[in-house]
Amino acid sequence: MSIKKSAEILFSARHFWLFLSLVFLVSFGYSLVHQIKSSVDARAYNEIAKNIIDVGEYRLSIGSLLEKDDAIVKVGPGYEFFLAGIYSVFGYKYWVVWALQSLMFVFSLVFLAVLIVSLFGGGENFKWRAFYCVFIPAAFFIDVIQLNAMLLSESLFIFLSVVSLFFFYWSLENKKWWKEIILGVTLGLLYLVRPVALVILFAFLTAFILKKYYRSLILVLAIFSVMQVPWVLRNYNVYGKILLTHTTAGGVDLLSGNYPGNYGEYRSDFDLYKKIEEKDPTPIGFYENSIKWFLNFTKDNPFSLLTVWIEKGIIFWSLTKTGGFWFHYFNNFEQLFTVLFSVASYVLIFGTALIYLLKIIKKKFREGVFFEAVFLALVLLMMVSV
Structure with a gap:
């Protein structure tokens, strides 16, 4: 079914808009009820955004030399500038961020819904009941609702990922230069938010090559x-080196996520970390030495590295491992509810993905294969990083 026809079916249904309104109220309401305080990465993103507004520099700490500031080891600068843009207009009001992130999630669901109907709607035999069976678990996925209630880059990343996926598929369906421009801009922003966007970019470009869409x-x-x-020039001016966005964060992730005995969590207090930091405590020096350590470990201990990945993969795919956070809940009932709801959502979402993967293979749907390949690549990268 075409994108236009799919959108007409969805947008003409009043219950669809009522459902999206409910999603927004649940997501934003969760934020207002719990008002999660910023910590770790969220605190860092917030401080960097405030410094962009207050002192006009991308930095984490005031008073330190810019080339020694730790802002460069945090994932960015996309989300930090996103926060800075909100603060410059509305002031330091976190509820505005929560509202916008909940709204972005709703728009993500709109794009996702159009894709679902277009790919698997069944033409004139479209059934709303089957659609909502797939759509509801994604719309009320507790892990994402929690992300929307915090100052974390994942909310912006999810939105831009879905938008890029939508315009990629739409450009395959009907080539228009303006769609390709939007796709290029979205992918550029997506990479500025998180580096894993390179996997998505590679998959899309491969599809264009196979279809001989060379202009696209x-x-x-x-x-x-x-x-x-602009960001490369900024980094060259500060550090005297060509550094793409997130480069230093990637070095820290490779070190923290792949040492022997790693169990899938970030640590910065173990001896290996301190030894590498002693060689060069500056952010860039630490990044370069982390990369060297990872490459040497890969070359000298490939089987040990593979064991680390497998062990982290088992934890990642475990149904008892949820993305839920605990520190803001009021009682044990909320914790139990989150675990059960998160597990149920994982089963439904990944189960549905597996069913449609088999359907795609059976029908030899080439565009669908690319979607599944991107999904699988992102999952595998989880095992390589932290």
């Missing part, structure tokens, strides 16, 4: 590249 390939890649230039 060149236009998307050119726009994506141009959007990285």
Whole structure:
């Protein structure tokens, strides 16, 4: 079914808009009820955003030399500038961020819904009951609702990922230069938020090559590249080196996520970390030495590294491992509810993905294979990083 026809079916249904309104109220209401205080990464993103507004510099601490500031080891700068833009307009009001993130989640669901109907709607035999069976677990996924209630880059990443996926598929359905421009801009922003966007970019470009959409390939890649230039120039001016966004954060992740005995959590207090930091305590020096350690460990102990990945993968795929956070809950009932709801959502979402993967393979739906390949690549990267 075409994108246009799918959108007409969805947008003409009053209950669809009522459902989306309910999703927004649940997500935003969760934020207002719990008002989660910023900590760790969220606190860092918040401080960097405030410093962009207050002192006009991308830094984590005031008073330190910029080249020694730890802001560069935090994932960014996309989300930090997103927060700074909100603060510059509305002031330091966190409820505005929560509201916008909940709204972005709703728009993500709109794009996702159109894709679902277009890919698997069954044409004139479209059934709302089957649609909601797939859609409801994604719309009320407790892990994402929690993310929307915090100052974390995942909310913006999810929104931009879905938008890029939508315009990629739409450009395959009907080539238009303006769709490719939007896709290039979205992918450029997505990479500025989180580096794993390179996997999505690679998959999309591969699809363009196989379909011989060379104009689309060149236009998307050119726009994506141009959007990285300002940040690369900024880093070269500060550090005297060409550094893409997130580069230093990636070095820390490779070290923290792949040492022997790793169990899938970030640690910065173990001896290996301190030894590498002693060689060069600056953010760039630590990043470079972390990369060297990871490459040497990969070369000298490939089986040990594989064991680490497998053990983390088992934890990642365990149904008892949820993305839920505990520190803001009022009682044990909320914790139990979150665990059960998160497990049920994982089963439904990943189970549905498996069913449609088999359906895609059976029908030899090439575009669908790319969607599943991107999904699988992102999952596998979870085992490589922290």
